[in-house]
Amino acid sequence: MHSFRLRLILALIAGVTLLSVASTYFEVLEHKHILRQELEWRSSWLGTSLSPQVESALAQGNTGGLAAIAANAKAQTGALGIGIYDPKGQLIASAGVPEVFQALAHSPFESLAKKTPVGSLAQTQVERAIKKGSQINGFGHTRNTQWLEEAFPLHDGNRLVGALVVLVDSGYIRDEGYDLWRRSFWWILATVVLIVTVTFGMVRWFLMRPLMRVAERLRRLRMGHFERGLSSGSAEMSIFSPLAREVETMAESLIAARAAAAAEARLRDAGEHFWTPERLAVHMRNKASGRIFVVSNREPYMHVRDGRKTMCVVPPSGLVTAIEPVLRACDGVWVASGSGNADRENVDEFDRLRVPPDDPKYTLRRVWLSAEEESQYYDGFANEGLWPLCHIAHTRPIFRASDYEAYRRVNERFAAALLDEMKGSAEPLVFVQDYHFALLPRLIKNARPDARVAIFWHIPWPNPEAFGICPWQAQLLDGLLGADLIGFHIPLHCHNFLSTVDRVLESRTDREHMTARRLGHTTAIKPYPVSVAFSGGMPSSLRVMMSEKEEDRREERRVLLSEFGVRAETIAVGVDRLDYTKGIVERLLAIEELLVQHPWHRERLTMVQIAAPSRTRIPSYADLRRRVDEEVRRINHRFQTSRWKPVVLIDRQCNHEEVNRWYRIADVCLVTSLHDGMNLVAKEYVAARDDEDGVLVLSKFAGAAVELRDALIVNPYDVAEVGEAIHRGLDMPREERRVRMQEMRKQVMEHNIYRWAAMILGDLRDVRLESPDAAETYSGSSAETVISIDPYRKMA
DSSP, rough: OHHHHHHHHHHHHHHHHHHHHHHHHHHHHHHHHHHHHHHHHHHHHHHHOOOHHHHHHHHHOOHHHHHHHHHHHHHHOOOEEEEEEETTOOOEEEEEEEHHHHHHSSSSSEETSSSSEEEEHHHHHHHHHHTTHHHHEEEESSSSSEEEEEEEEEEEETEEEEEEEEEEEEEHHHHHHHHHHHHHHHHHHHHHHHHHHHHHHHHIIIHHHHHHHHHHHHHHHHTTTTOOOSSSTHHHHHHHOOHHHHHHHHHHHHHHEEEEHHHHHHHHTOOOOOOOOOHHHHHHHEEEEEEEOEEEOOOOOOOOOOOOTEEOOOOOOOHHHHHHHHHHHHTTTTEOOOSSSTTGGGTTTTOOOOOOOSSEEEEEEOOOOOHHHHIIIIIIIIIIIIIIHHOOOOOOBBOOOOHHHHHHHHHHHHHHHHHHHTOOOSSOOOEESSSGGTTHHHHHHHHHSSSSSEEEESSSOOOOOHHTTOTTTHHHHHTTTTSEEEEEESSHHHHEEEEEHHHHSSOOOEETTTEEEEEEEEEEEEEOOOOOOOOOOOHHHHHHHHHHOHHHHHHHHHHHHHHHTOOOOEEEEEEEEEEGGGGGHHHHHHHHHHHHHHHGGTEEEEEEEEEEOOOSSSHHHHHHHEEEHHHHHHHHHHHHHSSSSSEEESSOOHHHHHHHHHHHHSSSEEEEOSSOOOOTTHHHHHHHHHTTEEEEEEEETTTGGGGGGSSSEOOOOHHHHHHHEEEEEEEOHHHHHHHHHHHHHHHHHTTTTHHHHHHHHHHHHOOOOOOOOGOOOOOGGGGTSSSSSTTTBBBO
């Protein structure tokens, strides 16, 4: 450290000194130039004033008076010397220091006009002035004297009669230059001392202190003290923000690792076991037979341009939480659509990049879609067709031939990208996500029979009659059955899928073993309830410390509601995308019914509905947003007072931290989906309540209702029933609330997102690869004959 300080100080001294010397050098040159110009002007003026007198004396032949004229001019002007020469360059008269004129006879002369030596004697200079008939000047010097010489030709009419030489002392120019150098030396010295002192102080204050804080932070981490926050909001760490982020990331990783190890030790001691990111990573690294490839529409990291800066953003997704530990452990590949406006600028020539950016562990391969493909494949077939088809929520699905063609092309595009990434990988494991890629499993399996392929369908699967609306149901089912394993949330969806396969395709289904066999290939269909990243298992003492006291909850409630100018004693919260399947309008009507039937809740209960805008380009979603706004305004207009209103609508995307704050203070969480595959909001609410309080009102049409039996299960279409459930939850004794929440938290903890990933990827790994049975293959397909005329099909 002392060596660093010494090098820094020496570098500063050298740099400041060189800069100051160079600046002074040019300042001295400029000052000398100005002084020389002033001296030339004075000598020129003197010679011009004196020339008429000398010319008059020469014209009158008064050579005796020339010496008097020269002496008088020298005395009056203070010139160094005055000399008068005849036309031949011979000195006629002079006044001045004799040795100077003697030196002039033997000294070279430098012309200021051309900056080059032009003669060796003063007479030569005089002769040149007489010969040219014009004024010539130049500087000269002896050991002790410096001067400026001006030579003026003398005329009698048009006849040259001689020359006048004026010598002016220029030694003061040199003296002033020396004086300027002396003054600059002390200024340079003072500047160097000041800058070194200030810099040393700044290094000590702004560099050494923060570094010492970082060192102390690392020392405390090493000793097992896990307080969060490196700088605690201090601005002094802003200059080291990259280092601070790295240290904080390392600290969080160490904290998480210590917590996971402690939790594992506690559970081993209790004879229990649950899944953590670390256990999942180790499990797949030890058991995986090949490299793992994940395909999804949404990418785990996207690059977004914000002004001149580009930020790497992690979209909110439970899938990223579940799958990333596996890909990190196995150096896998994630293939996804590039949707960030700066994504193209952050990939290599093969459209790849290593992620996470701070600690690269696996590969992200981006696939590029045009705006038209995005509109037809995603907005059109996937979300105007398959989404309402699978969610029986009374919204008419729309099918267009052009949308299906775009959907097919995009699936082929992803298949090509995935196959390109799989080159050189033996027996790879492919995990496809959701309804955007129903055709992909067959495309991959046909090209790579050695690949083990799974697809998880994150939305419900309806009954065969409902799915029969789709004009391309046979193609979708055939694509899905290319997978070795198909996952759904709950057993009902698995049975619906097999019933649909029975009705549409030529295949053999086995309900006992939940398999379907087509074209000599067997596909397993299993339920895998997706969950959230909840590990739980914290010691009760720590849980008590982290739990919010009742007064803290009230204060947090006051702070959050104050933003909207509302006061309330109890809060019901709903967190959803603005989607017609979520039952938001019915939920608002239930709140209205509650306030009508139980007026006691007026001016006490406020419902906070977080409704993030979604798929705004689709007309049905725009219509839903207008209706939600209208219902909120109507209900508030009916009941609100000056300090209270029954509904607060937050129609923007909230981050996980914001949502968690609402979860923690909500007395009731409303999950009233009209139809949902799982709905993770219910599990997120349960995971957030480490105080083991709160009531969950849950739709029986959400997949989460199969697992969370201690929620208040309701029919979301019955607004009176939902209203009564909210009333019951608000009046429920604290002990009953605690018992119900404890049971739900235990369920979510034991069946978390890491267990979900471990189960489905473990089953995929155990799939026995088989060769297609030629005897079971056949030509033709019922794809063209299932539906000949369908009223839901809308041709492009």
